[in-house]
Amino acid sequence: MDELIRLASGDRDGTALHRPYDSKAISDENRGDDVLNGQLRPDRQAAMQAVETLLAFMGENPQRSGLLETPRRVVDALLEHGRGYDLDPDAILARTFDEVEGYDDMVLLQGIRFESRCEHHLEPIIGVAHVAYLPSDRVVGLSKIARVVDVFAKRLQVQERMTAQIASAIDRALAPRGVAVWLSAEHFCMASRGVHKVGVSTHTQRMTGLFAKDVHLATRFMTLAKAD
Ligand SMILES: Nc1nc2c(ncn2[C@@H]2O[C@H](COP(=O)(O)OP(=O)(O)OP(=O)(O)O)[C@@H](O)[C@H]2O)c(=O)[nH]1
Ligand SMILES: [Zn+2]
Numbered sequence: 001m002d003e004l005i006r007l008a009s010g011d012r013d014g015t016a017l018h019r020p021y022d023s024k025a026i027s028d029e030n031r032g033d034d035v036l037n038g039q040l041r042p043d044r045q046a047a048m049q050a051v052e053t054l055l056a057f058m059g060e061n062p063q064r065s066g067l068l069e070t071p072r073r074v075v076d077a078l079l080e081h082g083r084g085y086d087l088d089p090d091a092i093l094a095r096t097f098d099e100v101e102g103y104d105d106m107v108l109l110q111g112i113r114f115e116s117r118c119e120h121h122l123e124p125i126i127g128v129a130h131v132a133y134l135p136s137d138r139v140v141g142l143s144k145i146a147r148v149v150d151v152f153a154k155r156l157q158v159q160e161r162m163t164a165q166i167a168s169a170i171d172r173a174l175a176p177r178g179v180a181v182w183l184s185a186e187h188f189c190m191a192s193r194g195v196h197k198v199g200v201s202t203h204t205q206r207m208t209g210l211f212a213k214d215v216h217l218a219t220r221f222m223t224l225a226k227a228d
Pocket of ligand 1: 157
């Protein structure tokens with residue numbers, strides 16, 4: 001058996017959990033409970049220990065009463081921010097419907113609010129997604145589009161990649177005649193640290209198929225997405 005897999009399933013308290021991570025081995029697409037691309041995933045205890053270390057690093061006393069529960073809270077929060085790693089967008093989009101009386105015009109979900117975390121600083125990215133597609137012969141449940149936005153939001157992100165991932169997932173699932181995704185978001189790593197610019201919106205778009213070819217269609221999408 002692969003040594004890392006053996007350690008993940010058996011050695012939960014050994015020093016193996018503190019092996020250095022090979023960052024090149026980590027991919028958004030493949031993350032298991034204990035092993036990520038052949039890479040050990042630390043257990044909760046090791047993660048809480050790491051939070052204590054960070055608190056001490058910033059000059060705090062992790063043993064003072066106000067901070068005793070903080071490692072547990074931070075680890076729970078990290079699991080919440082990363083819950084999209086364990087969700088499969090293809091499975092969420094797998095159920096489609098074809099009894100739509102030939103409806104083949106745009107389906108647009110406007111203003112899907114999302115909360116993500118940037119992969120550079122782990123700070124919030126908060127914004128909205130507008131997602132549209134042009135069905136070929138089938139449609140998908142509306143809530144599933146919003147769920148797919150959340151799958152990718154609940155991973156560490158850069159906004160450009162999240163935009164492309166949403167579009168690709170819908171392309172794969174529905175083979176529509178086109179997909180349009182528009183995200184606008186505020187990055188708190190720009191607002192509350194670093195350059196300290198509050199209220200800046202970053203806009204990213206991905207258009208595929210007819211949306212990429214037909215400027216009138218792309219304009220219609222953007223006009224509808226902006227509508228009150
Ligand atoms: N393209 C892109 N950049 C992002 C995103 N989120 C954060 N960033 C930027 O990632 C960059 C990281 O730059 P670095 O110079 O490596 O890090 P830094 O020293 O912390 O940079 P500052 O934020 O300028 O203090 C910053 O310019 C962030 O604004 C994103 O979704 N997309
Ligand atoms: Zn950042």
